[in-house]
Amino acid sequence: MVQQETRQWLLVNKPLNDPVLSGPNATFKLTRTTLPDLNDDQVLLKVLYFSNDPAQRTWIQEGMDPERMYTTPVPLNAPMRSFGVCEVMESKAANLAKGSLVLASTGWSEYDVVNAGDCRPIHVSAGLSPTNFIGALGGPGLTACYGLIDRVGTTAEDAVVISGAAGATGSMAVQVAKKLIGCKKVIGIAGSDEKCRWVESLGADICVNYKSPSFKEDLKNATEGFVEVYFDNVGGEILDFMLTRVKRHGRIAACGAIAEYNRGFSSGLMNWHQIIFNRLEIKGFIITDARATGKSEDFIKVLMKGVKEGKIKIGPETETVVPTKFEDVPRTWMMLFEGRNQGKLVTQIV
């Protein structure tokens, strides 16, 4: 084979606040490189879709202590780390034929040479799309199940608030809470009236718009009598307010803090005392723990059953697939932080 050239986006400046997309302080830099020849048990991948995850922002934060991260930070001058749905273009691995579809951590690269053992083959049966494996049936769906079911033991007796409810994980959490667990009340929080109506169409009893001037009043009304469970994807001010809306002995699944990631991780929480006064229980979690313990296999079965029974929606409306030229990959990724996605934000390389 001919050695494969590829473009890559490297991390060249770790941001403290908003990532910078151009100019001398740009966070990422587009380069071109030649990939090595395939060794035995390696494959050449072409990326079809990139997964866009708020967690990626935490991997590039300036000044983080690597010992306190849940994964290795992206090194400077290395390709920005990302999961992708890829096609096998060449193979020296017996178990991965040319033309197969796989999930792999390629980084922001058009092509990549990867060990076959680091690829997860996906089989797109009828009714599914390849992107489901980085969305509803991937990290976001598993995270929703792991947080709600395993970490805070949500049951039908619970009223649940879910922030970031129009996001990839939040929209799955809404569906899992209402359609699979059967929670007595599911309250979403999202960033526009349109998103809120969509979240309600997924099963939320009500969804409140955090950009509305009446947000706090709306959320107070929606949580009258307080709620047993809060599934937090956003951190910051919404978390702080929710600390006053979780019932005595209630539980909080601390999943993410996207509102803080471009603000120097400065939650500035004022209501910690609510945790004491109302005996709240907080559990932080990361989906890799469910993968390590094999629990994620159970959750995939739970999700697939929900899909087959028509309870869980995984159709095109649950994904924002953005056709993107490779030179615009960071631009599409930034849509996450601008709230421009409904459901999973997927970069489709064109």
Added chain:
Amino acid sequence: MVQQETRQWLLVNKPLNDPVLSGPNATFKLTRTTLPDLNDDQVLLKVLYFSNDPAQRTWIQEGMDPERMYTTPVPLNAPMRSFGVCEVMESKAANLAKGSLVLASTGWSEYDVVNAGDCRPIHVSAGLSPTNFIGALGGPGLTACYGLIDRVGTTAEDAVVISGAAGATGSMAVQVAKKLIGCKKVIGIAGSDEKCRWVESLGADICVNYKSPSFKEDLKNATEGFVEVYFDNVGGEILDFMLTRVKRHGRIAACGAIAEYNRGFSSGLMNWHQIIFNRLEIKGFIITDARATGKSEDFIKVLMKGVKEGKIKIGPETETVVPTKFEDVPRTWMMLFEGRNQGKLVTQIV
């Protein structure tokens, strides 16, 4: 009997920040009143000792939502609420003889008329003092046990950090952790070198002074390899720093936040993301829950056994008993927030 006159300290202004002890905005006001005649099953109490508890500050905070408090806020123009060790001066209750010692919630009053059913008789056997029942063998000792043993399941395998370690609850937590549970390492945090040496004399492997310029470095060294458990009495900046020092999957017992009580309850936490990244588990708790479920009876037995075996110190060094004229009761209470107590701060009425 002659109707009993008494002086009382009323709450007249709810503070947002520091309580004010004099002038037109004073938090408390000294008044004189006449107590009602005794009804059947009532007793006339004379207060010998007041218990001083950081939690009292939370009962008088301006602007708190009563629905989110764990106890009724003190109403304006009512006596400041307080527990006390009292002597029965007159009795119309068959089961409480004149001269008995009892614990009761009298408020800051020299005398009070109380239902016998609201008094807890105390029996001061050899080796004990009446004040032990508001200190080592009262709320603080029970809180230490409930938090460490029940709420976060501390075992001998755990390294534990305890803040406010020279305070009433902290000094008991240090002893329970080291002497009863046998934790592999107990690290105290206190506010002077002298206090730190005292905390070490109680069993802490090391105690670091948070007023030292090298505090963070000292605490980092003391917690090398991170710790499994943090028992938090202080909130605020120390809690925020400790969020970076608790080990992956570690636990935090959220007991109090004295550092925030005179600062408008504004923790201003910046490190919430550590709860996610490191999958921390936080449990807020209030000792009344242990009382309601009968667990406190078990803990009293555990503590008494520890005392008898010489493991738990409850002598005069574990209490700061301040002889106080009634007109100076608020002044002595304020010593809590000035860090002027070693162990339990007790107001002895003289």
